[in-house]
Structure formats: C-alpha cells, structure tokens
Amino acid sequence: MKYYKNFPLRLLSSFRIGGNADILALPETPEEVQEVMEKISRERIPWVVVGRGTNVLFSDEGFRGMVISTIRMRGTRREDGRVKAFSGTSLSSLISQNLRTGFGGIEELVGIPGTVGGAVWMNAGSFGVETGRFVKRVRGILDGEWREERPEFEYRKALLPSGFLIVEVEFEFHPRERKEMEEVLRECVKRRKRTQPLGEKSAGCVFRNPPGESAGKLIEDVGLKGFCMGDACVSAVHANFIVNRGNARAKDVLELVKLIKERVYEKKGILLEEEIRVIPEKVQA
Ligand SMILES: Cc1cc2nc3c(=O)[nH]c(=O)nc-3n(C[C@H](O)[C@H](O)[C@H](O)COP(=O)(O)OP(=O)(O)OC[C@H]3O[C@@H](n4cnc5c(N)ncnc54)[C@H](O)[C@@H]3O)c2cc1C
Structure with missing residues (x-):
C-alpha cells in the first residue's frame, strides 16, 4: 500500500x-x-x-x-442486470459496460465525470434520472467495521451515516434496447455540450436547485452570469457553474459563492445552498 x-x-x-x-x-x-x-x-x-x-x-x-x-479501486462483477462495482469505477465506464450488455437505466448520467462512490454519495443525477434509483446495496467501512447498507436517497444526497466509506455498490439495471440507449446517450451528450462549460475547470453545479427553482436561472436573473472574483468566474454558459479561468484559489471561489448567496437572497428572498463539498484544511480525527 x-x-x-x-x-x-x-x-x-x-x-x-x-x-x-x-x-x-x-x-x-x-x-x-x-x-x-x-x-x-x-x-x-x-x-x-x-x-x-x-x-x-x-x-x-x-x-x-x-x-x-478511491480512483485506483476499479472493477465490476456482473450477473445480468445485477452489477457490483468498486467505488472507484468511473460512472462512464459503467455506462459503457451497460451498453455492451444490454442492461441500462443510467444513460442520462453520461458526462458526469465522477466515480461510482461519488455518484452514490451525492445521488448524482441529470435529465430526470438519479443514481440512487438503481442502488440495491452499499458495502463499506464505518468506524473500522465492515457494514452493508440499503440507503434511502434524497435530492443530491445518500442517507448514509457520516464517516461511511463506500467500497462497493450493488446496482440493479434493467434490460434496455441498445438502439434506445444509444439514442439517449447521443441526445444527453448533445444537451450537455450545449448547456455546460465542459472544456473548463469546474466542479459542476455549485448550488442545489431550490424546490421549484433553477439555481442557474436565479444567478442569471440577479446579473451575476460571467462575474469574476480573481480567476474564479460564474460561467457565461451555465450560471450555476463556477469556472477556474487560470489560477483561481479556493478563497476566490468562496468569496464568489458568498456574493452569489447574498445577492440572490437580497433580490429573490431565496437562500441558496452549496452542492459542492467544501473540504476545510482541518477536520476532527
Ligand atoms: C463538468 C461537470 C459536470 C457535472 N455534471 C453533473 C450532473 O449533471 N449531475 C450531478 O449530479 N453532478 C454533476 N457533476 C458533479 C460530480 O461530477 C458528481 O457529483 C460526481 O458524482 C462526483 O463524483 P466524484 O467521484 O468526483 O466525487 P468527489 O467529488 O470526489 O466527492 C464528492 C462527495 O462524495 C464523497 N465520496 C466520494 N467517494 C466516496 C466514497 N467512496 N465513500 C464515501 N464518500 C465518498 C466525498 O467525500 C464528497 O463528499 C458534474 C461535475 C463536473 C465537473
């Protein structure tokens, strides 16, 4: 090791x-x-x-x-639609394997650049489909003990105990026509390219969408699309993305996040909540 x-x-x-x-x-x-x-x-x-x-x-x-x-802990075992994937497996390789085997459901998540573990922890979703819907079981370590959980999911969140390290995820996918899957993949990639700043350095959507609202639209409405603090800028393509235009620091991003929250609250009365996880320098052992 x-x-x-x-x-x-x-x-x-x-x-x-x-x-x-x-x-x-x-x-x-x-x-x-x-x-x-x-x-x-x-x-x-x-x-x-x-x-x-x-x-x-x-x-x-x-x-x-x-x-x-977990990025080096990759690999899957399959029995028809039942798939066990190590948490470092990339979501994109899982989607490609599904396409080859004719079992699907998560094609709409194509283009989400993370791992299986991250997708489960965040209940990553796009175009109306969420990871959690396909999760049967999660195996991992909590407080030094191996545990198996069947988590519930909320919007962008798995209800797993804090400190749970996901090692393996068991999914259940359903038979889906290859042609249909290819069509969904093509359409979703196209939409993503059109609506997200894909070539730029970002961490995806910065804020959760408030119920019934789009965080990106709110940020755009308050005039912050394209606004920069240092090299951290609100994307001109999708206002819920902050992009690093060169040498942005975490401090710049956090100041921009603060300004966006203040401005949206002031003008719209809505308090945005971060979707990205801010990892501080120090946490408790
Ligand atoms: C260009 C771009 C587009 C994106 N589009 C989308 C989108 O459409 N929809 C969407 O939902 N997200 C999107 N994202 C955000 C992100 O890709 C997803 O949330 C992804 O699932 C995170 O996976 P990750 O492996 O990178 O997790 P990380 O970013 O490394 O971690 C995210 C969280 O998960 C926890 N975590 C990760 N692995 C484990 C583990 N093994 N055990 C326990 N906890 C763990 C971390 O502690 C952290 O809290 C996008 C990001 C980018 C850059």
Missing part, C-alpha cells in the same frame, strides 16, 4: 484548486482500504475520502491529515 506525502490536491480536483495534503492514500483493493482505515484509527489521523474530486473544493492550505481517493 503506497502513501504519498505532501500531495498537491489540485491534481485531484476538477477545479484544479487546492494546497497539499499531508498524505494521500490510493488503495486499490478492499483489503487496502481496510489497512488504511486501521492506520487512521491507530494513529488518530484526520481523514477525508474522495473519488475523482469533481464535486469538491479543497482548501488553499491543503489538508492536515490523510486524503483517501
């Missing part, structure tokens, strides 16, 4: 923002995850788990403790 010291977290973040983590762990198997968790518990190391880092904002000061990323 390899540990990396002073790892620059910006390399683990689609925002390309973040200072150094004291330690980065990249376990490749469930046994290695267990080894990491034993070390953490023995040495009382503060820790956080991420997948591909496409929905997080790391601190400019980095992280004092251990960041665990």
